[in-house]
Amino acid sequence: MFFFFTCGTHTFTSRLAGTENxxxxxxxxxxxxxxVMKRWEWFTFCFIPVIPFSxxxxxxxxxxVxxxxxxxKYRPELAHLANGGKPQEGGAAMPMNGYGGQGPPGGGAPPGYGPPPQGVPQYK
Incomplete structure (x- = not known):
C-alpha cells in the first residue's frame, strides 16, 4: 500500500482594513x-492549512511588480498603522537605506558626496 502526502506552506494575503484605496x-x-496588506503564512498538510508560523x-x-x-513600521507615512492607530512616541520612523536623513550636523554635503579620494584611479 502506498500513501502520498504533500506538505508545504501557503501565505494568505488581504488588504489591511482602512487602506483599501x-x-x-x-x-x-x-x-x-x-x-498595504496583511500576510499570514501557514504550514499545510495535503493542501489544508494546519499550523500558523506566527x-x-x-x-x-x-x-x-x-x-x-x-x-x-519602516514606512514613515504609515507609522500610525504600526501602533494600531495611536501616534508614534519618541521621534520619527527609521528611513530606509539612510535616505531621507538630516545630513551631517555641521551642514554641508552628506558624507560620500564629494570629490573622489586621492590615489583612486579615474577612468574616463
Whole structure:
C-alpha cells in the first residue's frame, strides 16, 4: 500500500482594513504599485492549512511588480498603522537605506558626496 502526502506552506494575503484605496510607491523598484496588506503564512498538510508560523499576521507594504515586501513600521507615512492607530512616541520612523536623513550636523554635503579620494584611479 502506498500513501502520498504533500506538505508545504501557503501565505494568505488581504488588504489591511482602512487602506483599501491606498497605493504607495515601492521602495525597491520605484513604481506606484505598493499596497498595504496583511500576510499570514501557514504550514499545510495535503493542501489544508494546519499550523500558523506566527500568532498574528504581518502588516506589510507589498509590490506586485517586483514582489518586494516591507514592514509598515519602516514606512514613515504609515507609522500610525504600526501602533494600531495611536501616534508614534519618541521621534520619527527609521528611513530606509539612510535616505531621507538630516545630513551631517555641521551642514554641508552628506558624507560620500564629494570629490573622489586621492590615489583612486579615474577612468574616463
Amino acid at each position: 491606498l497605493t504607495l510607491q515601492c521602495q525597491n523598484c520605484g513604481n506606484n504599485t505598493g499596497r 500568532l498574528k499576521p504581518r502588516k506589510e507594504v507589498g509590490c506586485h 517586483c514582489n518586494f515586501w516591507q514592514d509598515i
